[in-house]
Amino acid sequence: MVCVEKLRELAWSGIPPYMRPDVWRLLLGYAPPNSDRRGGVLKRKRLEYLDCVSQYYDIPDTERSDDEINMLRQIAVDCPRTVPDVSFFQQAQVQKSLERILYTWAIRHPASGYVQGINDLVTPFLVVFLSEYLEGSVDSWSISDLSPDKISIIEADCYWCLSKLLDGMQDHYTFAQPGIQRLVFKLKEVVRRIDEPVSTHMEEQGLEFLQFAFRWFNCLLIREIPFHLITRLWDTYLAEGDALPDFLVYIFASFLLTWSDKLQKLDFQELVMFLQHLPTNNWTHQELEMVLSRAFMWHSMFNSSPSHLAN
Amino acid sequence: MAYRADDDYDYLFKVVLIGDSGVGKSNLLSRFTRNEFSLESKSTIGVEFATRSIHVDEKIVKAQIWDTAGQERYRAITSAYYRGAVGALLVYDVTRHVTFENVERWLKELRDHTDSNIVIMLVGNKADLRHLRAVSVEDAKAFAERENTFFMETSALESMNVENAFTEVLTQIYHVVSRKALEVGDDPAALPKGQTINVGNKDDVSAVKKAGCCSA
Numbered sequence: 001m002v003c004v005e006k007l008r009e010l011a012w013s014g015i016p017p018y019m020r021p022d023v024w025r026l027l028l029g030y031a032p033p034n035s036d037r038r039g040g041v042l043k044r045k046r047l048e049y050l051d052c053v054s055q056y057y058d059i060p061d062t063e064r065s066d067d068e069i070n071m072l073r074q075i076a077v078d079c080p081r082t083v084p085d086v087s088f089f090q091q092a093q094v095q096k097s098l099e100r101i102l103y104t105w106a107i108r109h110p111a112s113g114y115v116q117g118i119n120d121l122v123t124p125f126l127v128v129f130l131s132e133y134l135e136g137s138v139d140s141w142s143i144s145d146l147s148p149d150k151i152s153i154i155e156a157d158c159y160w161c162l163s164k165l166l167d168g169m170q171d172h173y174t175f176a177q178p179g180i181q182r183l184v185f186k187l188k189e190v191v192r193r194i195d196e197p198v199s200t201h202m203e204e205q206g207l208e209f210l211q212f213a214f215r216w217f218n219c220l221l222i223r224e225i226p227f228h229l230i231t232r233l234w235d236t237y238l239a240e241g242d243a244l245p246d247f248l249v250y251i252f253a254s255f256l257l258t259w260s261d262k263l264q265k266l267d268f269q270e271l272v273m274f275l276q277h278l279p280t281n282n283w284t285h286q287e288l289e290m291v292l293s294r295a296f297m298w299h300s301m302f303n304s305s306p307s308h309l310a311n
Numbered sequence: 312m313a314y315r316a317d318d319d320y321d322y323l324f325k326v327v328l329i330g331d332s333g334v335g336k337s338n339l340l341s342r343f344t345r346n347e348f349s350l351e352s353k354s355t356i357g358v359e360f361a362t363r364s365i366h367v368d369e370k371i372v373k374a375q376i377w378d379t380a381g382q383e384r385y386r387a388i389t390s391a392y393y394r395g396a397v398g399a400l401l402v403y404d405v406t407r408h409v410t411f412e413n414v415e416r417w418l419k420e421l422r423d424h425t426d427s428n429i430v431i432m433l434v435g436n437k438a439d440l441r442h443l444r445a446v447s448v449e450d451a452k453a454f455a456e457r458e459n460t461f462f463m464e465t466s467a468l469e470s471m472n473v474e475n476a477f478t479e480v481l482t483q484i485y486h487v488v489s490r491k492a493l494e495v496g497d498d499p500a501a502l503p504k505g506q507t508i509n510v511g512n513k514d515d516v517s518a519v520k521k522a523g524c525c526s527a
Contacts, residue, residue, distance in 0.1 A: 074332060078332070078354050082353075115382065116354045116356060177387075177388065210357070210388075215356040219356060269375070273361065
């Protein structure tokens with residue numbers, strides 16, 4: 001029996017790569033903490049995914065509605081454009097797996113359906129669950145080394161973990177994405193409390209937080225930092241569990257204010273351009289840890305005393 | 312038409328890039344503003360933004376171009392960015408007919424959210440993929456004539472007509488704006504509301520006299 005609360009505490013600061021697949025499955029509540037039940041539950045869930053694929057994905061277009069055809073088309077447009085800077089994701093079979101996972105998820109979540117950017121969210125799961133079967137760095141992997149059985153197990157795990165992750169953020173991807181709008185507003189408030197000069201400067205320049213932070217929330221920062229740092233970032237995300245949406249606000253405030261001095265020197269157009277292409281290419285774990293620990297600190301300071309944010 | 316520093320301009324025009332997902336909007340923008348093209352570009356989430364200045368009639372016209380996400384779901388977000396736009400490139404993919412069929416919906420969306428004077432150009436992108444063509448030039452031309460928009464085929468990959476398409480739109484906007492400046496005298500405050508046209512405080516009216524000599 002795993003104590004998930006204890007596991008959250010430990011995982012928050014980073015999980016050793018070899019334990020990551022098991023820990024992520026536990027943190028997301030996909031694998032049960034009771035080790036006697038675990039094998040059986042996972043087996044059943046993986047079969048259920050396969051059933052869904054054959055029921056929804058492996059059918060001719062004539063059996064799909066127009067909306068479903070449109071959705072599949074949109075997913076097919078996006079899969080080749082998913083993390084294109086990592087060559088592994090350019091492999092045709094990887095893109096097919098992505099397509100099956102995304103389409104099956106979208107069909108089973110009609111309130112939102114597929115929204116561009118959700119394709120990015122599958123990629124950390126894919127690399128983590130593939131790492132159970134493939135050795136070395138992602139760049140050297142070839143998915144064709146794996147048997148179809150193994151690939152379907154990995155896909156199933158990605159599917160269920162994506163589902164669990166997004167269950168906690170349902171209104172982030174429904175019409176007009178109110179959940180994201182709410183968090184963007186909260187981010188603006190938190191930044192104002194933490195760094196008045198930056199906040200004032202951005203406001204004077206007419207910069208809206210929605211103009212840059214929308215993508216951050218929509219893709220959970222996958223677009224903004226090097227891919228090799230993403231799994232570490234996600235250790236913290238998943239350790240937060242249900243509290244993740246609120247904590248994202250503090251991570252993103254901390255991320256933004258990494259460039260506090262720089263931002264105050266830029267005018268509107270420079271700000272938009274800078275924030276769209278942040279100079280994180282050479283980031284290492286060190287910069288990321290700094291963002292996370294500052295987020296932790298600000299979260300403890302402000303979240304426990306909401307009156308700090310009141311006016 | 313040299314690339315030049317951003318800070319100095321006579322006119323600032325807001326232009327939006329719209330159209331279905333995957334038709335090449337972001338690559339048209341990067342080709343025009345940075346002369347770059349990427350076969351591996353990511354989908355646009357929400358909106359993105361770039362600028363470039365060009366010369367029109369010895370004036371410096373700065374284009375502030377907003378690139379929008381193509382997926383229908385994002386329209387609630389992206390349509391907010393139409394406000395104040397004085398130009399639009401409505402892009403479809405000449406190899407995917409469905410993206411041309413959707414042009415009508417985009418046009419309606421655009422006209423619902425913008426000033427009636429907005430300059431619109433229909434752009435058939437990916438014209439380099441000749442063997443895959445699914446939309447004829449004639450069909451697109453006919454549509455553009457019927458809807459009273461400009462029309463051009465482009466290839467962001469081959470850098471074909473990209474410069475022309477943007478320049479034409481900016482030039483036409485310039486003509487609309489300078490004509491207006493002429494009508495209302497030289498009081499920039501009298502410009503219709505809802506347009507973020509930044510009319511320089513120099514000789515706007517005299518610029519109008521030279522209009523007509525610079526069409527692409």
